Amino acid sequence: MINKGPHGRTVSFATKNPHSSASFDSKYQVEFLLIHLFSDRTSSPPMSNNPIITLNIxxxxxxxxxxTLSATGPTSPxxxxxxxxxSSPPPFFDRDPDLFSHLLSFLRSGFPPPSSLLPSLLAEAEFFSFPPPLLLKLSLPLHFNPFSLSPSLSLPLNGREHISSxxxxxxSSVLSVARGCKVTTFTPSLLHKSTVLTPLPFIDTVLPLSPSLAAxxxxxxxxxxxxxxxETSPAKVLHWSPHPSQENSSTVLAIGYSPNLLFSSFESCRRNSSAILAFDLEKFEPVLEIGRKEIFAAxxxxxxxxxxxxxxxNLGLLMAAGSHAGPAGFSGYVKFFDTRSNRLAYEIQEKNSDCFADVAVSDSLLSVFKIGVSSGDVYMADLRKIQSFDNWVFIGEGGRRSGDMKRKEGLGCKIECYEKNVFVSREGEVEMWSEAAMAEGEERVMKRNFMGRWKEGEEKKKITHLAFGGNRMILARKGEMCLEVWQS
Structure with missing residues (x-):
């Protein structure tokens, strides 16, 4: 029997008695030929187009x-x-062959290496000039285990200015620290750092956008x-003016980031108007004004x-939160904006004695969490039920804190969400809240775990900043000229 195969090839098959013993061999030969001829030949290019490279590590x-090596990017050797x-020997690199074998396996498969090797592998990847996306993939939170976090090293900072952000x-997993008018940046391995001066006399908030750029x-x-x-080239300055006739003198209170946009919360110099401005990440041109506010009368x-x-x-929403302390106490809001339609999707008003001292949103848990400024308690609002929001849900164990609500137990506490965990700093300690496994349909339950408990008599200064990335938690403490690095 003669059939036409792909590319005009002729394939002949001999027909035999199906009851003969040789028919099995013929059957499998036919199947093999069909698979070989009708498979997608482009998925396996000839080796001449993908030569074998030998390296001496x-x-x-x-x-x-x-x-495989081209995946390291154009800047990598x-x-x-x-x-x-x-006639030429293999190229030689004076590096650790054991570590390189893990890097090569990562380039081949895309699967991250063991977390215990992550700091050393990040240093190797930086030596070979891996691009930021590859460094980020290497340090993804797949390695993050909050229950095994422990202090691993301290990053000293030169100078006397206190840490402000x-x-x-x-x-890109780049770590940036603001102190006075300076920004100090650490590479993902934390082995290399650089410091630049900015035109700002003092920096309140900083956000690294890439290994070479920060806002x-x-x-x-x-x-x-x-x-x-x-480089020492001048910084580009982005402004917002509430009115065309006014000069560009609005200040920045917060910075945010999405895969496509850079957000900045501006307030006018007269403190009578504010707005969030969205900039594109290519030319940094303003593309959207969100949630503009103006003071009316008193x-x-x-x-x-x-x-x-x-x-x-996961929701394509921007959370914006703000609070104010006035004669009548604390008041504030938590708003969720749909940037595609530039509309307010949901809003939570805070006009009670236990307004939030700090607030954070978890993309993984689809919930927003707050610390009550008076009680110091932790509360949660499920974003899946936000349209029927009635009140915050207390997630502490036992009952709410009792006592004098004027003591402001939550003032100065910080809250941050990372992966499926919520971290709260109280003075010099950190507590972690994680979701307990529940049956489908049951209410969500959060369990508390204490971290950073110290020996009796040992004092730790108040935590002022929390940051997370990869398998790390970064802490800054009041009055200390260094960063604590906790790794899992």
């Missing part, structure tokens, strides 16, 4: 392909190795400054600016 030879030649880039702002000085972290609450911005990727 610390005296150990490694064999891989040019395509591994991607530009010459083709093998019989700590942030980790969501796109910085201040409450008392105008403009959102884009700081070049690698209604000060109508113009409370947003002091915290968080992007909820």
């Amino acid at each position: 610390g005296g150990t030879l490694f064999h891989t392909t040019q395509r 591994l991607a530009s190795l010459p083709l093998p030649s019989p 700590v942030s980790i880039s969501p796109s 910085a702002g201040a409450k008392d000085f105008p403009g959102l400054h884009l700081v070049n972290l690698l 209604e000060i609450d109508t113009a409370i600016p947003s002091t915290k911005l968080s992007w909820i990727n």
Whole structure:
């Protein structure tokens, strides 16, 4: 029997008695030929288009392909190795072959290596100039185990200025620290750092956007400054003006980030108007004005600016929160904006004696959490039921704290969400809230675990900043010129 195969090839099959013993061999030969001829040939290109490269890493030879090494990006020396030649020895790199074997396995499979090797592998990846997306994939939170977090090292900071902001880039795992007018940046391995001066006399908030760029702002000085972290070139300054006739003198209270947009909360120099401005991440041109507020008569609450911005990727919403302490006590709001339609999707008003001292949103848990400024209790609101929101749900064990609500137990406490966990700082300690496994349909239950408990008599200074990225928790303490790094 003669059939036409792909590419005009002729295939002949001999027909035999199906009851004969040779028919099985013939059957499998036919199946093999059909699979071979009708498979997608483009998925397995000839090896001539993907030559084998041999490398000498610390005296150990490694064999891989040019395509595997090209995944390291155009800036890596591994991607530009010459083709093998019989007359030339393999290129030599004076590095650890055991670590390189894990990097090579990561390049081949895409699966992250063991978490215990992560710091050393990040250092190796930086040596070979891996691009930021690859470094981020290498340090993804797959390694993060909150129950095994422990202090691992301290990062000293030069100078006398106290730490005013700590942030980790969501796109490159770069750590940035603001102190006075300076921004200090650590690479993902934490082995290398650089410090640049900014035009701002003092920085209140900083957010690294990439290994070479950070956004910085201040409450008392105008403009959102884009700081070049690698060069001494002047920073680009982004402004918002409430009215065209007014000069660009609005200050920055918060910075946020989504995969496509940079958000900044501005307040006018007269403190009578505020808005959130969204900039595109390519040219940093303003594309959207969100939640503009103006003071009307004596209604000060109508113009409370947003002091915290968080992007909820699973819902495509921007959370903006702000609070104010006045003669009548604390008041504030938590709003959720749909940036596609530029409309307010949901809003939670805080006009009670236990307004939030700090608030954070969890993309993984689809919930927003707050610390009561008076009680110090932790509360939760489920974003899946936000349209029928009635009141915050107390998630503490036992009952709410009793006592004098004027003591402001939650003042100065910090709350941050990372993965499926909520972290709360109280003075010098950290507590973690995690979701308990419940049957389907039952109410969500959060359980508390204590971290950083110290020996009796040992004092730890108050925690002022919390930041998370990869398998790390970063702490800053009041009056200390260093960062604590906790790793899992």
